[in-house]
Amino acid sequence: MVTHREIRVSTVGQDDLIDLTDDVAAVVASTGVMDGVVVAFVVGSTAAVTTIEFEPGLAHDLPAALELIAPRHGHYEHEARWHDDNGHSHVRASLIGPSLTIPLVKGKLTLGTWQQVVLFECDTRPRERTVIVQVLGE
C-alpha cells in the first residue's frame, strides 16, 4: 500500500529549523499502515531534511557548524554566475540531503525520545516549502 501526502510549511529564511514530527506522524496514522516505512522528501535544492534533538541550542549549533564549511558570505561560483546570494544554501542542502526514510513499527515512527524530524531551511529568504510524505507498508 502506498499513500502520498504533502506537508506545506512557511519558513522565515536562513537557518530556520522546523519540527515536522507531529505532521509526519499524523500522516502515518491517517493511512492505517502498521508496518512499513515513511519517506519525507523536501522539494527544492536549498532545504534539507534530517533528524535532530529539536531545541533552541542545536538550532543555533547546526548552522554554526555549516558556517565553517559553507560560510554565508564566502565566494561561490554559483553566485558569480547567477547574481544571487545563496551558493552556501545549495552546498549545505546537498551535504545534508533532501530525504529521510524512517521505519514504521506498530503504526509508529521508530524515533528516539529526543529525536525529531526537521526541515532545515538553508535559503536566505523566507520560502513556502513542500515536504512530500510517502507511506509504504501494510
Next chain:
Amino acid sequence: MVTHREIRVSTVGQDDLIDLTDDVAAVVASTGVMDGVVVAFVVGSTAAVTTIEFEPGLAHDLPAALELIAPRHGHYEHEARWHDDNGHSHVRASLIGPSLTIPLVKGKLTLGTWQQVVLFECDTRPRERTVIVQVLGE
C-alpha cells in the same frame, strides 16, 4: 512484504565505528526477500548510519574531518543550555543522518566489496544502540 528486526550494539563512546553489514545481511537472508530494499535506521540523535570502507585508517579519518566542522571542545549553545558535553555529537549525527536505504537484488545487498554498513557513534559516552532494520520487498 514487510519485515522488522532490531540490531542491538554496545558502543565504547566517541568515534566508535561498528560494522553492521553481516547483521543486516543476516536479517535480509532470514526474510527470504529477493527483490526490494532494506532500511537501517539508528534510534537516537547522537549516532549515525552510513557506508564506508571499514578499516582502521578511515575509522580515524572520518572523526578527524568532523572535528574540523564540529570540534569536540568547541562552544555549543546546546551544552550551555543542558550542561552536557555532546553538542558536537548532535551536530555530527544530524549531518551524516540516521538512515540508510540499500537495494536488494537476488536476496543480496548491492554493496561494493569495500563498502560496509556502519554505525558511527557520535556521543561521548558508551551507549546501547538500537538499529531498526526494515525489509520491504518480495
Next chain:
Amino acid sequence: MVTHREIRVSTVGQDDLIDLTDDVAAVVASTGVMDGVVVAFVVGSTAAVTTIEFEPGLAHDLPAALELIAPRHGHYEHEARWHDDNGHSHVRASLIGPSLTIPLVKGKLTLGTWQQVVLFECDTRPRERTVIVQVLGE
C-alpha cells in the same frame, strides 16, 4: 511491485558531478509505477548520490566546501596504511552518503525544477560507476 535496473556511468575522476535525473526518470517510466518511491544507490565507497541544482557554479562550489573538511592533500591514516591517495574521497563519500530515496507521484519524481539527482565522484581517478535504481510501488 519491485523493479531493479542499473545505470552505468564513466566519471573523469575527482569532483566529477553527473546528472542522473533523466536516466532515473526513464527507469521509473519503464516500470509503469505511478505511486511509490525510487531508490538510487551508488555501489562503492568513494562516490555519493544527492540532489543539487545542476549547473557549473555549484559543480565547483560543492567540492570547494568539502576541501575545507576533507582536503585532498591532507594527512589520512587510510593513505598511510594502504599507500593510496584517496583518504579524502572516502571521508567525503561517507559524509554525503551513497543513497537517495525519492517519492513517485503520478509516475513522476517529486523533484523541484532546479533540483537534480546527481552522482558525485569523490575518487581521484576515472571510475566506471554502477548506480542501482530500485522502484517500489504500484
